[in-house]
Structures are given as C-alpha cells and as structure tokens.
Amino acid sequence: MTRPLDLVVLGLSLSSSWGNGHATTYRALLRAFAARGHRVTFLERDVPWYAAHRDLAAPDYCDLVLYPDLAALRDLRPRLLRADAVMVGSYVPEGVAVGALAVATMREAGGVAAFYDIDTPVTLAKLARGDHEYLTPDLIRAYDLYLSFTGGPVLERLEREFGAPRARALYCSVDPALYAPTGAEPVYDxxxxxxxxxxxxxxxxxxxxxxxxxxxxxxxxxxxxxxxxxxxxxxxxxxxxxxxxxxxxxxxxxxxxxxxxxxxxxxxxxxxxxxxxxxxxxxxxxxxxxxxxxxxxxxxxxxxxxxxxxxxxxxxxxxxxxxxxxxxxxxxxxxxxxxxHSAAHRAQELEAALLEAAAPSPKYSQEVSKLPLAEGVRGRS
Missing domain, CATH: 3.40.50.2000 (Glycogen Phosphorylase B;)
Incomplete structure (x- = not known):
C-alpha cells in the first residue's frame, strides 16, 4: 500500500444486526480495514425495521451516515467523489439505482466501483429468474470488482458468464478481540x-x-x-x-x-x-x-x-x-x-483487491452508458 485509501461502503446495515448477517460481517471487516490506516464511511438506508433494533449507533472506526431515500443519497455524491473506492453491498434497497450512481461517480472520479455480494448464490438464483432486485447483468459488467462471499467455481462463472471484470472471493470473518472462549460451563447440548x-x-x-x-x-x-x-x-x-x-x-x-x-x-x-x-x-x-x-x-x-x-x-x-x-x-x-479467517486477514484481502482493481484497465464506458442513473448523475456536483 502506497497511501491510505478512502473507502465508502453502501451496505444493507451496519447499525443493526437484527434479522441479518450483514452487520456483523461489515463490522469485523471495516474495523480491521480502518486499523490498516484507511478511512471508511458507511452509508446506510434508514429503514424502520433496523431503526427499531439498532445496536451500533456510533462506530469508532468509521463514519456512519443514515440516508432516508435515493434523493438524499444523490445529495451525498460529493462524498463519493472524494473516495478512492465505493463498495455497494447486496440487498441494499434500490440497489440497482445505488449501484449505477456508484459506478458513474467512480468513473468521473477515477476510483474503483466494487460490489460486495454477501449472498452470491442467492443473487445468481435471482438473476436466473429475471429478478433484478439489487443487481443486473449490466451492473455486473460495469463494476470494476465483484467481491463474493462464495469462492470456488462461482468466481469463474461470474467472469465467464456474466462478464465481471474481476471476481474475487471475500469470505466473512471473525474479530478475535470480540469472539473468544468464555470458560463458562455449558448448559445446552x-x-x-x-x-x-x-x-x-x-x-x-x-x-x-x-x-x-x-x-x-x-x-x-x-x-x-x-x-x-x-x-x-x-x-x-x-x-x-x-x-x-x-x-x-x-x-x-x-x-x-x-x-x-x-x-x-x-x-x-x-x-x-x-x-x-x-x-x-x-x-x-x-x-x-x-x-x-x-x-x-x-x-x-x-x-x-x-x-x-x-x-x-x-x-x-x-x-x-x-x-x-x-x-x-x-x-x-x-x-x-x-x-x-480473522477480520485482519479479510481486510488485507480487501485492500489487495481494491489496489488490483485500481491498476490501469479499460473503463467499460460502454456498459456504464447503459445504466439508468449514469446520465442523471454526470456533471452534478
């Protein structure tokens, strides 16, 4: 690493672990990523079911920003323009529009647009049904980097069949500082x-x-x-x-x-x-x-x-x-x-993948032009 990276993450949730496995994954990964000297901002859609069950209101390793809707997210575009990379997660509300905004903004800024799929097999099953809830085939080709919770043959399929420029495994992890033996006497079999x-x-x-x-x-x-x-x-x-x-x-x-x-x-x-x-x-x-x-x-x-x-x-x-x-x-x-499989290992892998994607390569401008928000965000400050 030649200098600290500025990463913006648009994920399902960091503030609430209720009913989802995304929050604990993001918490471990981003805490370790920040510990490597990088700056992190997490943009989270403010939805009532997570608002009622928040268990992390103010993380000490990143800036957490809640936004109410897509219009408010567009107003945060100057923050994205300052970033070296923007990473959009699976199951983000209005994920296709969010991804299009991220890709178009990173093309303008010269940064890396990444997709972090915490649900890869589910995503591929949805795409096979024509379900584009948070991802489309055009977006897969437009993202510079596809980070996947699933490794193995799926990575080759993402590149060969869907045209992902780079598909890399980024498994979940654990923070050993938070998860360790308690020494308690077991009660349940x-x-x-x-x-x-x-x-x-x-x-x-x-x-x-x-x-x-x-x-x-x-x-x-x-x-x-x-x-x-x-x-x-x-x-x-x-x-x-x-x-x-x-x-x-x-x-x-x-x-x-x-x-x-x-x-x-x-x-x-x-x-x-x-x-x-x-x-x-x-x-x-x-x-x-x-x-x-x-x-x-x-x-x-x-x-x-x-x-x-x-x-x-x-x-x-x-x-x-x-x-x-x-x-x-x-x-x-x-x-x-x-x-x-510690969070520190994953943070190092994330850093390496982002730096690899930042290396000179075609910008896939043809794919970007197809995205629904690409024209709408160009030239906005």
Missing part, C-alpha cells in the same frame, strides 16, 4: 443461532428439532428472529428471539455443540462459509454442520468440524463424543480460523 429462513428450516428440523424429540433428556436452544408461531418446538428446545453480537460469545460458551445450517442456494453452490462457523470456532465451541462442496477447504471434517447428515449422526455426536474429543476438535478449529 446443542445450540443454533440464525434468523428464520424457509430454505434452512428443513435442515434445522432434521438436525436439531428431530434429535430433540428423540432425546428429551438433552437440552437444545434456537436463537434468532422471525420464526413462525406455528412451529412445534419440543419441550426441551428453548427459544430466544434475538441474541445480539455482544452476547454471541456467551451464547456459544453455554453450548457443548453448536449447529451450522446452510441456505439451500449456498449449499448447492458450495464454498460459502457462514460467519457462524468462524464465530463459533473462535469461541472454542465444537461445530456440527450440514455438508456442502468446499467445506473441507474451510474446516477439516472429522478433525475440525463434524458433518452430520441426519438425526442419528447428530445424536451420536452429542452422546458418544468424549469431553476430550470435543475439546480437541474445538481447539483445532479455533487454530485454523485464527490463522486464516
């Missing part, structure tokens, strides 16, 4: 932390709810919002509506095992590790997980994580694994995560 998702629920049913029915003597807990009221939870499954990031280590510390469940699109694509994997491992909690391609590139099955395909495998792990075996598994996973 198996825990799960995650917002309700219809495509995850069958796996949760198979790997937690059914084992709970079969083993009433064991204790389970499911934490996360938006679960339907009609789910038939067994009596030995405790429900918590929300566990904020500050309480995640304590939650994991009370768990002899914790469960990782992958969304269907991400399981099919593979190479899409959940932030819960890294958080739980950093906290020294052994992990049970569903299986997906590329899992072994993150944590080694049988040595750093246990793969369970059904209730029998779950109950076998819960009842037949000795405390010493659990401790060895947890310690091995923690070593792996701290060595390769």
């Amino acid at each position: 198996l825990s799960y932390l995650g917002t309700y998702s219809p495509d995850r629920q069958p796996t949760l049913e198979r790997l937690l709810i059914e084992p709970a029915r079969r083993a009433p003597e064991l204790r389970f807990v499911v934490a996360g919002p938006q679960y339907p009221a009609d789910i038939a939870w067994p009596p030995n499954v405790e429900r918590r509506d929300h566990v904020g990031p500050a309480d995640h280590p304590a939650f994991y510390g009370l768990s002899r095992w914790t469960l990782n469940v992958t969304r269907a699109d991400m399981r099919a694509a593979g190479y899409s590790p959940s932030v819960r994997l890294f958080e739980a491992a950093a906290c020294g909690t052994p992990i049970l997980s569903d299986d997906w391609p590329g899992l072994g590139t993150i944590l080694a099955p049988g040595r750093e994580i246990v793969v369970a395909e059904g209730p029998d495998a779950v109950l076998s792990a819960l009842t037949r694994t000795s405390p010493a075996e659990r401790a060895a598994l947890a310690q091995a996973a923690r070593r792996r995560v701290l060595a390769r």
Whole structure:
C-alpha cells in the first residue's frame, strides 16, 4: 500500500444486526480495514425495521451516515467523489439505482466501483429468474470488482458468464478481540443461532428439532428472529428471539455443540462459509454442520468440524463424543480460523483487491452508458 485509501461502503446495515448477517460481517471487516490506516464511511438506508433494533449507533472506526431515500443519497455524491473506492453491498434497497450512481461517480472520479455480494448464490438464483432486485447483468459488467462471499467455481462463472471484470472471493470473518472462549460451563447440548429462513428450516428440523424429540433428556436452544408461531418446538428446545453480537460469545460458551445450517442456494453452490462457523470456532465451541462442496477447504471434517447428515449422526455426536474429543476438535478449529479467517486477514484481502482493481484497465464506458442513473448523475456536483 502506497497511501491510505478512502473507502465508502453502501451496505444493507451496519447499525443493526437484527434479522441479518450483514452487520456483523461489515463490522469485523471495516474495523480491521480502518486499523490498516484507511478511512471508511458507511452509508446506510434508514429503514424502520433496523431503526427499531439498532445496536451500533456510533462506530469508532468509521463514519456512519443514515440516508432516508435515493434523493438524499444523490445529495451525498460529493462524498463519493472524494473516495478512492465505493463498495455497494447486496440487498441494499434500490440497489440497482445505488449501484449505477456508484459506478458513474467512480468513473468521473477515477476510483474503483466494487460490489460486495454477501449472498452470491442467492443473487445468481435471482438473476436466473429475471429478478433484478439489487443487481443486473449490466451492473455486473460495469463494476470494476465483484467481491463474493462464495469462492470456488462461482468466481469463474461470474467472469465467464456474466462478464465481471474481476471476481474475487471475500469470505466473512471473525474479530478475535470480540469472539473468544468464555470458560463458562455449558448448559445446552446443542445450540443454533440464525434468523428464520424457509430454505434452512428443513435442515434445522432434521438436525436439531428431530434429535430433540428423540432425546428429551438433552437440552437444545434456537436463537434468532422471525420464526413462525406455528412451529412445534419440543419441550426441551428453548427459544430466544434475538441474541445480539455482544452476547454471541456467551451464547456459544453455554453450548457443548453448536449447529451450522446452510441456505439451500449456498449449499448447492458450495464454498460459502457462514460467519457462524468462524464465530463459533473462535469461541472454542465444537461445530456440527450440514455438508456442502468446499467445506473441507474451510474446516477439516472429522478433525475440525463434524458433518452430520441426519438425526442419528447428530445424536451420536452429542452422546458418544468424549469431553476430550470435543475439546480437541474445538481447539483445532479455533487454530485454523485464527490463522486464516480473522477480520485482519479479510481486510488485507480487501485492500489487495481494491489496489488490483485500481491498476490501469479499460473503463467499460460502454456498459456504464447503459445504466439508468449514469446520465442523471454526470456533471452534478
């Protein structure tokens, strides 16, 4: 790095971790990025469901600016023009218009326009259906850099099929200063932390709810919002509506095992590790997980994580694994995560990707001209 970078991020949320996995990802990444000497501004759409559940009002590592609508964001364009790079995240409200504004502004400023897809397999499934909620094929080609939560073959597909100039993996991560073993005595035999998702629920049913029915003597807990009221939870499954990031280590510390469940699109694509994997491992909690391609590139099955395909495998792990075996598994996973998947590692990868994209290259002006906001923002101050 020759000088500090000025980065503006337009993401789903930094201020609220309620009902989304984006906030904790951005917090860890941007804190570590700022620690490398860079300046960060986070622009967040002010929406009522996050306003009612804010758990980070004033981060000390970046400027957080809430904007009410697209017109207000356009008024913030001078701030974008001063940036070396603007990074737009997936699921940002009116994401196509926001992305077009970012691309056109960076073309004028000579900076890097990047897209950070925290939901890559979901995004590609939406594009296949013609659903352009926050991204279009034209925008993929216009962004200088496509950062993806999913690695593996998807990266080549983004470049070959969709025309992304550069597709690079940028997995989620964990901040070891915030996630560490608590030393607490476990209370629950198996825990799960995650917002309700219809495509995850069958796996949760198979790997937690059914084992709970079969083993009433064991204790389970499911934490996360938006679960339907009609789910038939067994009596030995405790429900918590929300566990904020500050309480995640304590939650994991009370768990002899914790469960990782992958969304269907991400399981099919593979190479899409959940932030819960890294958080739980950093906290020294052994992990049970569903299986997906590329899992072994993150944590080694049988040595750093246990793969369970059904209730029998779950109950076998819960009842037949000795405390010493659990401790060895947890310690091995923690070593792996701290060595390769900390927020500091991701911040270094982000810096390298932005500098690579900033190198002289074609500006893709033909693609930019197709964007709906490109003409509307040119020449504005």
